[in-house]
Structure formats: structure tokens, C-alpha cells
Amino acid sequence: MAQQHIVKAFDDQLNALDAKIAEMGGLAESMLADAVDALSKRDAELAAEVVAGDRKLDQLEEEVNTLAMRLLALRQPTAGDLRAVIAALKISSDLERAGDLAKNVAKRTITIAKAPPVTPVTGIVNLGALVQGRIHTAIDAFVARDAKLAMDVWSCDEEVDQLHTSLFRELLTYMMEDPRNITPCAHLLFVAKNIERIGDHITNVAERIVFLVRGKLPERERHKEDESPYTEVRPFKKEG
Amino acid sequence: MRTMSVADRTRSGVIAEFPDAAAGTAAKPAAFETRELSVFYGKKQALKGINLDIDKGEVTALIGPSGCGKSTYIRCLNRMNDPIPGCRIEGKVLLDGMDVYAADIDPVELRARVGMVFQKPNPFPKSVWENVAYGPRIHGLAATRAELNDIVERSLQRAALFDEVKDRLQEPGTSLSGGQQQRLCIARALAVDPDVILMDEPCSALDPIATAKIEELIDELSGNYTIVIVTHSMQQAARVSDMTAFFHLGDLVETGPTDTIFTTPRDERTEGYITGRFG
Numbered sequence: 020m021a022q023q024h025i026v027k028a029f030d031d032q033l034n035a036l037d038a039k040i041a042e043m044g045g046l047a048e049s050m051l052a053d054a055v056d057a058l059s060k061r062d063a064e065l066a067a068e069v070v071a072g073d074r075k076l077d078q079l080e081e082e083v084n085t086l087a088m089r090l091l092a093l094r095q096p097t098a099g100d101l102r103a104v105i106a107a108l109k110i111s112s113d114l115e116r117a118g119d120l121a122k123n124v125a126k127r128t129i130t131i132a133k134a135p136p137v138t139p140v141t142g143i144v145n146l147g148a149l150v151q152g153r154i155h156t157a158i159d160a161f162v163a164r165d166a167k168l169a170m171d172v173w174s175c176d177e178e179v180d181q182l183h184t185s186l187f188r189e190l191l192t193y194m195m196e197d198p199r200n201i202t203p204c205a206h207l208l209f210v211a212k213n214i215e216r217i218g219d220h221i222t223n224v225a226e227r228i229v230f231l232v233r234g235k236l237p238e239r240e241r242h243k244e245d246e247s248p249y250t251e252v253r254p255f256k257k258e259g
Numbered sequence: 260m261r262t263m264s265v266a267d268r269t270r271s272g273v274i275a276e277f278p279d280a281a282a283g284t285a286a287k288p289a290a291f292e293t294r295e296l297s298v299f300y301g302k303k304q305a306l307k308g309i310n311l312d313i314d315k316g317e318v319t320a321l322i323g324p325s326g327c328g329k330s331t332y333i334r335c336l337n338r339m340n341d342p343i344p345g346c347r348i349e350g351k352v353l354l355d356g357m358d359v360y361a362a363d364i365d366p367v368e369l370r371a372r373v374g375m376v377f378q379k380p381n382p383f384p385k386s387v388w389e390n391v392a393y394g395p396r397i398h399g400l401a402a403t404r405a406e407l408n409d410i411v412e413r414s415l416q417r418a419a420l421f422d423e424v425k426d427r428l429q430e431p432g433t434s435l436s437g438g439q440q441q442r443l444c445i446a447r448a449l450a451v452d453p454d455v456i457l458m459d460e461p462c463s464a465l466d467p468i469a470t471a472k473i474e475e476l477i478d479e480l481s482g483n484y485t486i487v488i489v490t491h492s493m494q495q496a497a498r499v500s501d502m503t504a505f506f507h508l509g510d511l512v513e514t515g516p517t518d519t520i521f522t523t524p525r526d527e528r529t530e531g532y533i534t535g536r537f538g
Contacts, residue, residue: 022536029535095494097521097533234523 029094036086036107043079043114044158048151050121051217055147057125059140061132069125076118083111106231113220120213127206137200138193142186143210149179150218157224169228172221173237179218180245186211187247290315290455290485291336296350298331305331307509318477318486320500322493327506329489333457337373338366371398374448378460380440382432387424390432390443391415394451410450418446419476438469445476458488462495474499493533497521505529
């Protein structure tokens with residue numbers, strides 16, 4: 020709602036809450052970007068920075084909680100204002116989880132970087148770029164209160180799931196080719212899963228934005244494309 | 260006991276007369292139905308064709324900025340606008356299907372059935388006991404002094420006041436605290452066994468503790484009585500009511516379950532008002 024509150028301090032507090040969410044989104048996005056970058060460049064130092072940066076995200080979530088609690092207690096927000104405060108609480112916890120998962124990617128990157136390179140990580144880089152773009156768009160949708168844009172984010176989780184499934188197959192194949200690939204590929208499986216999970220959290224964020232703007236959740240059932248739980252790759256039988 | 264008869268003004272007759280009213284009446288019986296209700300003070304129109312049902316046994320809160328018509332509306336329900344010079348009323352107010360403005364309705368009888376509590380507690384300058392006994396006595400509800408005593412005690416108990424005043428029944432009503440005086444006024448309204456209690460800003464002169472006691476009382480009385488409350492405190496409307504109706508500039512903008520109005524209102528004016536964006 021574009022109109023200002025009669026009490027300006029109320030607007031200031033709601034804007035501060037929005038700013039914190041935007042900051043959290045920006046941080047989660049750059050953590051994921053840096054983690055994937057560190058993985059592709061085998062840069063343990065950058066990965067260590069990502070791990071350390073997660074503290075800032077945790078701290079921001081606490082600040083959102085404090086602000087939201089103060090708003091609820093002192094302003095008793097209603098209607099769109101109430102939905103904004105509830106959305107901020109839920110979105111901040113999804114973004115904080117997204118940051119944790121990016122941190123996990125960075126931790127495994129440190130381990131992977133210690134071993135000699137064995138497998139290409141292009142698939143992971145693509146998956147990371149896709150999810151990173153979704154975080155960015157979701158935060159844009161939040162700031163602009165754009166439910167349609169949030170619905171775009173919400174709908175394209177299928178693509179993330181499809182990429183994750185194909186990565187899963189690829190990594191299984193590498194492992195079967197040479198047992199020496201198992202350690203790095205096992206780590207990469209977790210990396211892929213972590214990024215896919217970030218995508219799920221961003222889907223939640225998108226749902227919250229739709230609820231914030233429209234007062235109801237997206238209506239249609241989202242089509243789930245993650246086939247990795249049912250995926251198997253059989254070894255070739257040796258002739259003779 | 261009551262002289263008013265529902266007789267030929269049945270609910271089905273009302274619906275036949277106003278076919279639009281049939282929709283939405285199936286779920287809960289309405290205590291009041293208002294149809295195209297307009298009120299004029301001289302040339303000024305204070306209410307513009309209000310269609311609103313007040314559900315039986317529920318608490319309905321009327322909210323809106325000053326001058327929006329909510330007090331005018333509530334005062335139509337027991338004809339408190341009658342004595343105001345230049346006041347003209349169009350449309351229908353039906354209580355259990357009976358036309359409140361029909362020629363054969365005695366406003367005094369109507370006001371016993373539809374009691375009212377005002378912003379400022381207004382006990383009679385008499386004892387606590389007399390304040391409550393006055394109504395049942397003039398309406399002939401008690402044959403003996405003992406019966407009258409019973410009514411007084413029961414009414415004070417229902418108003419959650421008896422324990423506080425049982426040893427002070429002969430003291431002046433005006434010697435009680437503000438919150439107690441307001442509960443005394445509620446007891447006085449309950450003493451004549453009403454169906455409906457109208458409350459016009461009943462807590463605006465009370466401190467938070469006394470306000471909480473009135474709100475607790477409203478909660479206890481709902482179910483047995485239909486309660487309509489006008490309040491400037493949106494938090495109070497949110498706390499005490501089942502249904503909320505938002506008035507603005509003489510129009511009924513939006514009505515619905517209170518939780519819906521306060522979380523996802525449909526109309527921008529409702530949202531603007533309850534979130535504190537216009538005055």
C-alpha cells in the first residue's frame with residue numbers, strides 16, 4: 020500500500036524491516052555466488068571467507084526477529100502491515116537457512132580443493148547461477164511487492180530440480196568409472212543437494228511474497244521435477 | 260410478557276419483500292436486518308442505504324472514523340434517533356423480522372428488548388439496588404420484593420459486579436468506580452431481560468483494567484445476547500468481536516468475520532483505516 024501511515028515512525032520501522040530482508044537476500048546471494056566461484060576456481064581462501072560471512076547473516080536474522088517482535092508488541096500491525104511483519108519473519112528464516120547451505124558448499128569446497136581435480140564442475144556452476152538468479156529476483160519481487168514476479172520465481176523451481184537430477188546421474192557415472200572419483204564426487208553430490216535446497220528455500224520466500232501481496236498463497240500445485248530420489252545408474256556388464 | 264408480536268411480519272415475509280436478503284441468511288439467523296437504511300439530519304445524509312445483518316448471539320463491532328455514521332446506525336436499532344429534531348429515517352430495520360419503525364411498536368418496549376450502554380457511565384442518582392430494580396419494576400417483571408431482589412442479584416452477577424458491590428447495595432450508584440458504574444449500567448440493561456445490548460464506546464472513559472473487565476464481560480454475555488459495539492479502538496474491535504463492519508462517510512464499506520477484516524480486508528479504504536493510513 021503506497022499511502023503513508025499517519026504515524027511516520029511506523030513507516031520507518033516497516034521500511035527498516037524491508038531493508039534488513041533486502042540486505043539478507045543480497046548477502047545470501049553473494050555467499051552462494053562466492054561459494055560456487057570458489058569451487059570452480061578451487062579457491063580455499065575464498066571458500067573460508069564464505070564460511071566466516073555466515074555469521075553476518077545469522078546476526079541480520081536476529082535483528083529482523085527483534086525488529087519484528089518490537090513492531091508486533093508496540094504497533095499491533097493489521098492487514099497488509101501484519102502480513103509484512105509475518106512475511107519478514109518467515110523470509111528471514113528461509114534466507115538464514117539458505118546462507119547455512121551456502122556455507123556448507125564452501126566447507127566442502129575447502130576439502131575438495133585439497134585433492135587433485137578429477138571431475139568437471141560445470142553442472143554445479145550452472146545450478147549455482149540458476150539458484151543465485153532466483154534469490155536475486157525473489158528479493159526484487161519482495162522490495163517491489165510484485166506478486167507476479169514472485170510467481171515466476173515460484174514456478175521455475177522445476178528447472179533447478181531437473182538440473183539437480185541430471186547432476187546426480189553425472190556424478191554417479193564418474194564414481195563408477197573410477198573409484199578414486201568417489202571422495203570428490205560424494206562431496207559434490209552434497210554440494211549439488213545443498214544448492215538445490217537453497218532453491219527450495221527461495222521457493223518458500225516466493226510463496227511468502229505472494230501471500231504478503233495478495234493475502235493468499237499460490238493456488239495451483241507446484242509440479243515437482245526432482246527425480247534424484249528415484250534415480251539409479253547401473254554399471255556396464257563386462258563382456259565374456 | 261412482551262407486547263410486541265412478530266405476527267404477520269415473519270422472516271420469510273421479509274425475504275419475499277427483499278429477495279437480495281435471502282442470500283447469506285442461511286448460515287446464521289440474524290437478530291437485526293437493515294435494508295437500504297438511510298438517515299438524514301435535516302438536509303445532511305448521515306447514512307446512505309445501509310444493508311447489514313447483525314447475527315444473533317454474536318458480537319458485532321462497528322468501526323470507522325468520526326462522522327462515518329456508526330453511532331447513527333447503532334442508534335437506529337433501538338430508535339434512539341427518534342427524539343432528534345429534523346432526523347428522518349428511510350429503509351427498514353427488522354428485529355427478528357419485525358419492523359422496528361412500524362406504527363404499533365412502542366419505543367419504550369423496544370428499548371427494553373434492545374438495551375443500550377453509553378460512552379460515559381450514567382447510573383441514576385439512586386442506590387446500586389435501585390439502579391438495577393428500576394427497569395424490571397416499571398416493566399412489571401417482578402410480582403414481589405423477593406422476586407425483584409432475585410432479578411437484581413442475578414443481573415449484578417451476570418454483569419460480573421455482584422461480588423464487588425454485594426455489601427454496598429444501598430450506597431449511591433455514583434459512588435462506584437468508573438468501571439463499576441459501567442458494569443452497573445450493563446446490569447441495569449440486563450435486568451429487563453433484553454435480546455440485544457448496544458454499546459456505544461463503552462470503554463472510552465475507562466482505564467485498561469476496567470476495560471479488560473468489560474471486554475471479559477462482553478465475551479461471557481455473547482452467545483446468550485446479541486451485542487453490537489461501536490468502538491474507536493480497533494484493537495478492542497479485534498479483541499471482542501466476531502464480526503466487524505467498517506463505515507466510512509455514511510457508507511458501509513465492508514463487513515465480514517473480524518479475523519478476515521484485520522488480516523486480509525478486501526477494500527482499500529478498510530485497509531487504510533485499520534492500518535492507520537488516513538484519519
